[in-house]
Amino acid sequence: MTDHPTTEHRAPRFRERVYAMIRRIPPGRVTSYGDIAALVGTPRAARGVGSALNALPDEHDVPWWRVVNRSGNLTIPPHLGLRALQRTLLEEEGVEFGPTGAIDLDVWGWDGPS
DNA sequence: AAGGTGACTGGCG
């Protein structure tokens, strides 16, 4: 099991824990970067969560679109063309955007596994 | 090994 000296064969790293937690977000719900960070045991690593999502491989099963910022806004870089996609995916799951384009976390937010 | 980057946040003016 230590054949390949890649980082993917070691104990669960931060990114893996982040992916695992995001996979638990139920459809039609959203969670902030900071909350994910806290849920995996690193309360101040919100940027690390964004970094982890940015590093997602081509093939994966992580519902990245269910992660938004603390204000309920989509902070994914527009130039990647994914911002519109994220909104579409969320709306298809039933999540509603307010007049300012933000999601009300008190309504759609997911606070982690019970 | 040290410095730079970014899909974040909370605080302040």
Added chain:
DNA sequence: TCGCCAGCCACCT
């Protein structure tokens, strides 16, 4: 209430 600034973390040169 809103925008800006500095702090924070994990990763990548």
